Amino acid sequence: MINLAGRDIAHHLKSYLLTGLGLGLLIGVTLTMAGVYRGMVDDAKVLLRAVDADIWVVQQNTLGPFAEPSSVPDDLYRALAGLAGVAQTGNVSYLTMQVSHQGKSQRVMVAGYEPGKPGGPSFLVAGRPIARAHYEAVADAKTGLEVGDRVRIRRNDYTVVGLTRRMVSSGGDPMLFIPLKDAQEAQFLKDNDAIVEDRQRLAANPAINRPGQPGVLDAVQAIQTSSHKVNAVLLRLHPGTDARALATTIARWQRFTAYTRADMEDILIAKLIATAARQIGLFLMILAVVSAAIVAFIIYTMTLGKIKEIAVLKLIGTRDRTIAAMIMQEALGLGIIGFFVGKFAATLWAPAFPKYVLLETGDAGRAFVLTLVVCALASLLAIRAALKIDPAEAIGG
């Protein structure tokens, strides 16, 4: 029993491989789009994973430090550290802003944390962690900064002492970690002009600037330029503590909203990136449907292009089964080649994307099965058309 598919492919190897390559690129594009979607969801979760906090405590009735602005006093951690089950507490503050370095301006999320407490980067790829209490920073490698660079944030220059990787905000902006006190100052302290103007406004206020009480004006001005607020307090619990119960306790008796890690993931994915995720998800579906249609069309056309040869085969008495097997094998072969080329291409060009592209093996497996199914169905259509060919066409009838 000869293998018709093998011989047919051998005769037209170049065009077969090129068709496979074309299909592969199409499948690669679809896989990449799925990777973009997964990468966006992963961006939303990566900070939660890296910080590894069991409970996030934020301002009452707000959706946490990322979805909504939240402001809590920075000595709240003392009350929380005393609760049963709490192992570590850490104050954090987040501020998204533009920083410029060597002429290039980019959007980063400046995160303030206390070294040794939850809230900072969990691993480094270069340099060292923050040692001093002021004016040092650890940057994500995506910012393009190197160890030793000086970057200006608001009023001060920070020296980058360490680099980390894959620390991005939920929107995909790379993060810059600085000591908490500096981050509080950056978030709440205004620039010099604004401070001077505020002082003048206070001095012009007769209720504060009374002639008989020279100390009141100074005290009020000092309050204006100090800030003791942070965006959230992170808690790490002892193993075995029920995070949900503790969060409910905090919400009820301390009257601050507390989210467990699952709640935070839900907020970030279902609320913060929901619209963008749906947008990409819809495009992904359309792309998949269009890819399937094109694959089917190519296989169908490939078969139709062989009408003469198939007619000759039927003329010389080839069984229907053999012809059907040839078409099916060629289609599946095309699908396999296409899938592998697509996965290869997608893995190669995924790191070049500005945002994270996450190619999951589950997605690849599903794509493989889907490719084979579509190829098989398309080949069935082609087989039906092939079996209806009149052998008389071989001799020009």
Add this chain to the structure above:
Amino acid sequence: MKLVALKPGKRTLLLALGALGFIAAFVWLLTTRGPLAPVGVEIARVTRTDLSPAVYGIGTVEARRAYAVGPTQAGRLLQVWVDQGDRVRAGQLLAEIDPVDLLQRGEAAASAAARARQTAQAAQAQVAEAASRVRLAQANHARYQALAKQGFVAQEMADSRRNEAAAAEAALAAARANASGAQRDISRAEAESRGIQQVSNNLKLLSPIDGVVTAREAEPGTTVVAGQAVLRLVDPGQLWVRARVDQARAQGVTVGQVADIVLRSAPGTAMPGKVARIELQSDAVTEERIIDVAFDPPPAQLYLAELAEVTIRLPGARNVLAVPRAALAQFKGQTGVWQVVDGRARFQPVQPGVQTAEQVQIVSGLSAGDNLVVYSARQLDDGVRVSEQRLTPQ
């Protein structure tokens, strides 16, 4: 070369080789870039070294003592004789408050004193007069007593002369008492006059120290209240940096340790200094300890309230086991380092000791020469496959 022209055996071989090559490239790609790739880590060894830790804080240049010169009662400023930047000596007149009616009250007190002196003189004259009357009365009394004894005058006349003598003595005593009362009046009037003089002196603001005026806060004509500062002085030889150090890092700082001071106006120069005092009262809100670091030697020109960074050098540890600080990690609530065991990452809890900016001492958990993970391309978990590679770009 057409594939079909080749012999079937060779053809199959070629196709098989091509397919194999592609699959090999695919597998290579998956294991180096894809999800099956091991995590890249950079390895370092535990070394024995000397550590010299330092404590870092920021603060401002302040004066050890700040003097605020002002009145002790409400009044209107008459004159201010010095301005910001002037050098003054102890006791120098700096400003004057309007005395209002104090001058006139002083004159009134002086007049009262003069009057009291004259009243005293009059009282003294009265004493003299009373004394002479006493002498006369006593002489009369003695004469008449002698006469009465001889019976030449009636007893009644002798008695009346005795009475006169007694009355004259009483009058002398009264005059003397008046005279000393008048003397007391003089002292009282003079004391009042001195008191008004003191109040008048109080309205003159004198410099308490040899120093420099740093602020002139009120101009002549302004009404100032009790306690309000008109001028502020400092002693320029007693300026230091009042630095705030995070309480968690302030352990080991003692008076006398050498420190480097970097002023914001000269960020490249480190000036030598010494820890002069560690304040007993820390800041509870910002959780910082306040450490006063003096310049050693004091520089020529310093500006108050200038921002300064202070690095205090602590006594170091000699010949201790140390690892790079980047290697310390937290895993499941423990501090430790990651080690590579049989190509997989394993967490080793350690106890850290003295820390410098770059390295940290390992008190227990590792031995000299052990390998450990310093940098990793991804977050490590227990048991993940790792491969050694160079992560830091050269």
